[in-house]
Amino acid sequence: MNAFMLLIFAILSEVFGSSMLKATNGFKKLLPSLGVALGYGMAFYALSLSLKSLPLGLVYAIWSGLGTALTALVGIFIYKENFNVRKLLGLVSIIGGVILLNGGGNHG
Template sequence: MSWMYLMVAIVAEVVGTTALKASDGFTRLGPTLMVIVGYAVAFYFLSLAIRVIPVGLAYAAWAGLGIVLISLIGWLAMGQRLDFPAIAGMLLIVAGVLVINLFSNTSAH
């Protein structure tokens, strides 16, 4: 269940960060409220996840997947360019998260 909490936290953080762009510096109420709710939900579920998942492992997955998802949303929905170095860097981040999860002795209890 802790991995499910972490996935909810990641998705909520991605929603909050996407809304952050749309909030236009917190000048638009709807997106600003989405930022607040998204981050509140994200941190709540992260706090539940790290009851079982080691904090370093949870944060690596959170940050890595968040970066990739936000970049994909920027590319697909906001027309932002992703050049080869950006794509290569994101692949390395994903590879790093996979290495930690698959091969590290750091594991959930």
């Protein structure tokens, strides 16, 4: 599997795990708690595989930026958390930062 595909899978798995945290009710609910463990386990395994061929700085910038933005969107759409101009600007800033840190695609 391509390293960027592994990274995308890692991000989606981490977003799933993070999103399940809210549903665990402090780890009192079994299925969401298992979802957290499964999500994070798959995320870190896929992340480690992507690091075999991609630079750490690039991977972490994409991982943290897109993971944060997607998790915020899950909060808004799934958990009905507030959405306002400040959140929108924050999400745009995160995504813009990831783009800037990637240096326009220069990964070498």
